[in-house]
Amino acid sequence: MNSTGTLVVLGAGPGLGMSVARRFGAAGYAVGLISRGTDRHDDYLADLGRAGVRAFATAADARDPGQLHRALDETQAALGAVDVLYCGPGADDPAAYPVEILQTQPGDVLEAVAAAVSPAIEATNRLLPAMIRRGAGALVYVTGLSAVVPLPFLGPLAPASAALRTYALTVAEAVAPRGVQAGALVVGGLIERGDIHRLATAAAPNGAYPTLNPDDLADAVWRIAINGEREVIASALPA
Helix, strand or coil: CCCCCEEEEECCCCCHHHHHHHHHHHCCCEEEEEECCCCCHHHHHHHHHHCCCCEEEEECCCCCHHHHHHHHHHHHHHHCCCCEEEECCCCCCCCCCCCCHHHCCHHHHHHHHHHHHHHHHHHHHHHHHHHHHHCCEEEEEEEEHHHCCCCHHHCCHHHHHHHHHHHHHHHHHHHHHHCEEEEEEEEECEECCCHHHHHHHHHCCCCCCCEECHHHHHHHHHHHHCCCCCEEEEECCCC
16 A cells, blocks of 8 residues: 555553654554553654654543544544544553453453554544545554463453454455455564553562564564565563
């Protein structure tokens, strides 16, 4: 697809979300930011503005379809039709740790799916029909390494991550003949500058954490959206 248009970042945080915004903004995209709260929006918009990026920010709880639809509609009213959807909503509470898999209950999995998978489906259903009509567009879904590697300590996040990856790759297969690209970025490790990384390093400053550079991950998002890669697995964890 052409490297111009509008990107929407569903899950705009200081780590990967903003790195993706800068990466696409540098290529000429207008950038829409959607996050749970507005407290960081002024800083985000100022950051992008200094780089000459046209940007808009709004708040929504991605788990609430009404709020999510409103935020997507506001973004398109401000910036035009969305050409690239980046879907990476963060944890509701970055400090919370999941129960491990042997203690996981059905409700835990349903909650994880509601946070990670349902917003992706809602956003896709809202934006994809117009992409198909145009015969162009891209959908990028971010999920965790437990989608492909058994990580019992992540408990309910593992089946939710696997479900999102399967959804992403299945959508990719369905939309490819219609001119739309889709794929999954599978992330294993703490993303530098992100909220979880900040909390972990504050709690144990001398800890040895497997980390990933969000700018490198943003390049991977670009490869999926623009170059048509179906899946990129980026892991800092030991093999």
